[in-house]
Amino acid sequence: MKIIVRLDVMLALRKMKSRELAERVGITEQNISLLKSGKVKGIRFETLAKICEILECQPGDILEAEED
């Protein structure tokens, strides 16, 4: 099973650019891009909590488990 990141979907729904999210979360835009593409090893709870707070969503709206 793998985890799919739906951050791009949530950003589109909230009409927010990656750069703005990166600035408000306090991480680099590059890391946001890596997160969107699922090329990160993991995400810290702190980062996930900030993203959910800013995008006004639940972790399940951003992360989805999918069968391989």
Place this chain on the structure above:
Amino acid sequence: MKKRTRTQKLAAVLLVLDTIFIGVIVLAAVLALIQALIEPDELLAGIAPEFVFPENTPFLIMVASVGFFAIMIGAILYTLWQMRDLFARYAKGESLTVGCAEAIRKTGIGLIWIVVLDALMMPVQSLLLAWLISPEAASFALDISAASLGLLLAGGLIVLVGWVMREAVDVAEENARFV
């Protein structure tokens, strides 16, 4: 301009000192070699004033002595060069990297070699001299001082620190892949 940390400042100073020290050693080695070539008798008198050398001994002794000297200088310069590499990386602000870990490890290996060569050089040289003059009386005696043992332990410790640093770099890189 970003303010330099105390690590960077100290590393910059040590880098300069190390570089000067390397230059001095290279210069001294070259001068010693020139003197050995110009005045081989002076070299022999310096090595073993009490010996009366048989014919054809000077050239062999000179080659062996210069060889030992070159190997020893090589080990010292190798160690100093690894230290220089490490100081340069720290001065640039690099710390938890593979390059730094490798430089630390190699410095430790260099120190160990210096101790081993230093312990072996005089006995081997004396053995060679004795063998050339009186083969039946030749013997090998190894003398290791407390300071040498201490330096050997220090070298081993530095190699160990280098290995641990390498593992720390792996952990840091793993951590960097978390957002």
